[in-house]
Amino acid sequence: MTEPLPTDVRETAEQAGLGCHRRSYGATRGKDFIQRLDVFDHGIAIRSEAGVCLAITWPELKMYESATSLYGAVSHFYHFEDYKGHNFPISASWKNSREMAQMLRDAIAGVWVPDALQRIAEGKSRVFVHDPAKPAHQLALSREGVVFGTETLPWEHIKYLRLHDGNLIIKRHKKFRPAVYPSGKIPNLYSFMQIAQALHTGVG
Incomplete structure (x- = not known):
């Protein structure tokens, strides 16, 4: 247009x-x-x-x-x-919806990623999914790890995070079953992944 x-x-x-x-x-x-x-x-x-x-x-x-x-x-x-x-x-x-999506991902990440990393460096967490009525659905990132439902998965225990078949897969060391979260429920998914990868790499 x-x-x-x-x-x-x-x-x-x-x-x-x-x-x-x-x-x-x-x-x-x-x-x-x-x-x-x-x-x-x-x-x-x-x-x-x-x-x-x-x-x-x-x-x-x-x-x-x-x-x-x-x-x-x-x-x-x-x-x-x-x-x-x-x-x-x-x-x-x-x-051109996919072209539009990529343009928006890049623009959103340009704001969300540095802001989130700064907040996390200050000891705060970046909440992506929060529903007081459904604590098991919570998803956030912090210096300590991934807040996944009612538990925190420490960065040093995480082998990798990746997207596969419509899900976020968090594979942990010494755990057979990965933690799985529907990727379609995560706002600004690609910003989430960039932030998570930066924090995970920093620990590794």
Whole structure:
């Protein structure tokens, strides 16, 4: 999409201080909930099928990713969540959706990774999943290790962390069964992996 920015998108971005416009992406079907997504220096502006525009900055943005396979064809799905917990799904039918996802991963990581590493260096933890009603689902990173549910897996006990078949796999030394967490439930998954790998490498 290379046409000039619509007035409502431009004004929404200006009010939120999103900076310069970088790229536009759009839905290929009129019934998709999100019809347009514009990437700026400091976040995104999205427009719904109802014509409502919303800006989300990189520190506030949570991006979730999942994939399904049917008869060998893989479809990738994305949805976004703002700091208020509002969800904005992106249809698998979007043209250039994987290019868009990579651009957003890089932009989010550019903010989330250094901020998280600084917080962790100060002795704080970076929480990715927190639900007081479901403590077993908690996922966080700290200097000590990966907070996985109700326990902490120390970095020195972890052999590797990797993504495989829709899951985060944490293989531990002297443990036959790995710890497994659905990758589609982890916000900003690739930022999580970069932070975790940096902390794990630092211990190793």
